[in-house]
Amino acid sequence: MNLSMKYIILYVSDSQRSIHFYQHILGLPIRAEHGTYVEFDTGSTILALNTRESVKEMTPLEIPETPVSSQTFEIGFVTENVEAVIKKVREHGVTIIGEPKVKPWGQTVAYIADPDGHYIEICSPME
Incomplete structure (x- = not known):
């Protein structure tokens, strides 16, 4: 299959x-x-x-x-400039759950929420 x-x-x-x-x-x-x-x-x-x-x-x-208060998944979007995306969404009043952070494997990752509270990961490409 x-x-x-x-x-x-x-x-x-x-x-x-x-x-x-x-x-x-x-x-x-x-x-x-x-x-x-x-x-x-x-x-x-x-x-x-x-x-x-x-x-x-x-x-x-x-x-x-209504949306459940406990989320069990996230949607991931890849971008070359995580910080720029977070700056743009912040200007629109989007909820920032996690600021950009470089992970031990070298990827920059941040988290936001959409209007219904769905978790969204904004991350740099894996190298």
Whole structure:
């Protein structure tokens, strides 16, 4: 069996607020829009958003009304200049969870949260 990661869908409370965050603050181009479902072009993996309400109507999944307070995953974005990204998102009032820090393996890593509290790692490429 050969599996490959194609997309990640985040369930959000307010699609317009999340679209603004990912498109205008992080600078991700929109790849496709279908009602409340939006895809962003992030390279080889698509990042998609859909409202919690819409997902509950279309799938058998149990989706909580609001984001859970405990996160169990993070989304990672790679950039050549972590500090510049953190400076830009800070200017937009984005929650900074962890300031840029060089890890023992040489990678610079910082953490932020999107409007629904999803954890996002902003990191330099692995060398």
